[in-house]
Amino acid sequence: MVSAHAERLRWHTAAQLLTVMRDAPGITRAAAAARLGIGSGSASELTARLRKAHLVDEVRAPAQGRGRPTAVLAAHPEGPLIAAADLGVAGWRLAIAGVDGRPEIVAHDEYAGHELSAALAGMSRAIGAVHRRHADRLAALSVSVAGTVSDARLVQFTARGSRDVDLAVLTAKIPRRVAVLLGNDATLAGLAEARTGAARDVTTALHLMVAQGIGGALVVNGEPVAGGHGAAGEYGHVPFGDPGLRCPCGARGCWDLTVDGRALARHLGDRVPTDPIGYVHDLAARRDALSRSAFRKVAASLGRGIGALVNLHDPEAVTLGGVAALLRAQATGAFDDAFRDALMAFRKASPPPVRDALHGEDGPLQGAVLAGLDHVTTPDALAAWVGRRRA
Structure with a gap:
C-alpha cells in the first residue's frame, strides 16, 4: 500500500507542470519539460499519468502556416x-x-x-x-x-x-x-499581475487598484504580503488626503477620498456618484477644461501617494489596475511630476517603472x-x- 507521504511526492512534479501550464498558456509538452528540467521520456510519462487522472490533455494548437500541427497542453475536459x-x-x-x-x-x-x-x-x-x-x-x-x-x-x-x-x-x-x-x-488583482501580468518579470511588485477608493498589494516572489490577519494593503486608508474629510471607513484624511470618481465629482461640484468607476469613464470622454482640471488634481494625488509607497516598499515595478491607469492617462504630466517630487533623492534617477496592469479591470x-x-x-x-x- 502506498503511504500518504509517497503519494504526495508522486504528485510533486505534476503540481509543478500544472503551474507551468497555467503561467504559459498554450505551452507544448517539450517546452514545459525544458522549464522543469526533465527529459522527454519523463515528460511523456508524466503527461500520460495526468491525462489518465483527468487533469491534463493535449490539443491541437491553431494552425499557423504550413507544417505539422502542434499539440499544446490544456485542461482536461473532465478535470477539476x-x-x-x-x-x-x-x-x-x-x-x-x-x-x-x-x-x-x-x-x-x-x-x-x-x-x-x-x-x-x-x-x-x-x-x-x-x-x-x-x-x-x-x-x-x-x-x-x-x-x-x-x-x-x-x-x-x-x-x-x-x-x-x-x-x-x-x-x-x-x-x-x-x-x-x-x-x-x-x-x-496584484496576485494576477505578479503571476501572469505586467509584473511577472520582477521579484517585488507593488500593485495599486482604483475602483471606489484605492487598494493594493505588495507582492514578493509571486505571493501578496498578507499581514498578521490577512488585511494588509489597505493603502486607501493611509492619511495622504485632506484631514478635513471623513472617510466612510471611520477615519479622517484617507487617500481613498482623493483618487477616485468621488474625488473628481467633488472637484466639479457634482453629487457623489453611485458608480465611481463609471463616473471616471464618463468624465474622461468629456475633455472640457473643468474636467481636465479635476483630472490633474486627482492624478497628482495618485502620483504623490505612489511615490511615498515606493519610498516605503522599494518595489522593482508598480502596476496600476482598475481605473488608475485611466486617471494617469488623463493627466500624465501632473501624475509624473507629483510622483517624481515624492521620491527620495537617490530614487529620482532610476525610479521603478509604473505600468498599466495587463489584466485591467479583470484583475480581481x-x-x-x-x-x-x-x-x-x-x-x-x-x-x-x-x-x-x-x-
Missing part, C-alpha cells in the same frame, strides 16, 4: 474546476476555470443602493447552479470582494457602508468538501482563479482528486 466570483461595488460576476486558469463567465448581475443581501442571494443561486452542473468536478470556490478581508471574513465593505458581512449564504448550496477562499479584490477575477488553483493543485490536493476518482 474552480468557481471564481468577483463581488464589486455595483455588480458581481461568476466564472469557472480549469487547471489552465482560463475563466469563463457563467453568470453576472448588477445591484444598486444597499441591495447587498439581494446580490449575495443571486450569487448563491448561481454558485449552486454551477455545483449542480459540475458536482463531481467543483473543487474550490474563490471569492474576490471589494472590501476589507481579515481572518477569512469580510470585516468592512466600505463601499456599501457595511461591516462584518456574513458571506455564509454563498456556500449554502455547495458541499463542505469544496474549499472556500475569500480575498480582497486589489490583493487578488483572474486573481481569484489563481488563488483557487493554488489551493487545488498542491500535491496533497492532486492526490485527493485522484483518490476521489478511484473511490
Whole structure:
C-alpha cells in the first residue's frame, strides 16, 4: 500500500507542470519539460499519468502556416474546476476555470443602493447552479470582494457602508468538501499581475487598484504580503488626503477620498456618484477644461501617494489596475511630476517603472482563479482528486 507521504511526492512534479501550464498558456509538452528540467521520456510519462487522472490533455494548437500541427497542453475536459466570483461595488460576476486558469463567465448581475443581501442571494443561486452542473468536478470556490478581508471574513465593505458581512449564504448550496477562499479584490488583482501580468518579470511588485477608493498589494516572489490577519494593503486608508474629510471607513484624511470618481465629482461640484468607476469613464470622454482640471488634481494625488509607497516598499515595478491607469492617462504630466517630487533623492534617477496592469479591470477575477488553483493543485490536493476518482 502506498503511504500518504509517497503519494504526495508522486504528485510533486505534476503540481509543478500544472503551474507551468497555467503561467504559459498554450505551452507544448517539450517546452514545459525544458522549464522543469526533465527529459522527454519523463515528460511523456508524466503527461500520460495526468491525462489518465483527468487533469491534463493535449490539443491541437491553431494552425499557423504550413507544417505539422502542434499539440499544446490544456485542461482536461473532465478535470477539476474552480468557481471564481468577483463581488464589486455595483455588480458581481461568476466564472469557472480549469487547471489552465482560463475563466469563463457563467453568470453576472448588477445591484444598486444597499441591495447587498439581494446580490449575495443571486450569487448563491448561481454558485449552486454551477455545483449542480459540475458536482463531481467543483473543487474550490474563490471569492474576490471589494472590501476589507481579515481572518477569512469580510470585516468592512466600505463601499456599501457595511461591516462584518456574513458571506455564509454563498456556500449554502455547495458541499463542505469544496474549499472556500475569500480575498480582497486589489490583493487578488496584484496576485494576477505578479503571476501572469505586467509584473511577472520582477521579484517585488507593488500593485495599486482604483475602483471606489484605492487598494493594493505588495507582492514578493509571486505571493501578496498578507499581514498578521490577512488585511494588509489597505493603502486607501493611509492619511495622504485632506484631514478635513471623513472617510466612510471611520477615519479622517484617507487617500481613498482623493483618487477616485468621488474625488473628481467633488472637484466639479457634482453629487457623489453611485458608480465611481463609471463616473471616471464618463468624465474622461468629456475633455472640457473643468474636467481636465479635476483630472490633474486627482492624478497628482495618485502620483504623490505612489511615490511615498515606493519610498516605503522599494518595489522593482508598480502596476496600476482598475481605473488608475485611466486617471494617469488623463493627466500624465501632473501624475509624473507629483510622483517624481515624492521620491527620495537617490530614487529620482532610476525610479521603478509604473505600468498599466495587463489584466485591467479583470484583475480581481483572474486573481481569484489563481488563488483557487493554488489551493487545488498542491500535491496533497492532486492526490485527493485522484483518490476521489478511484473511490
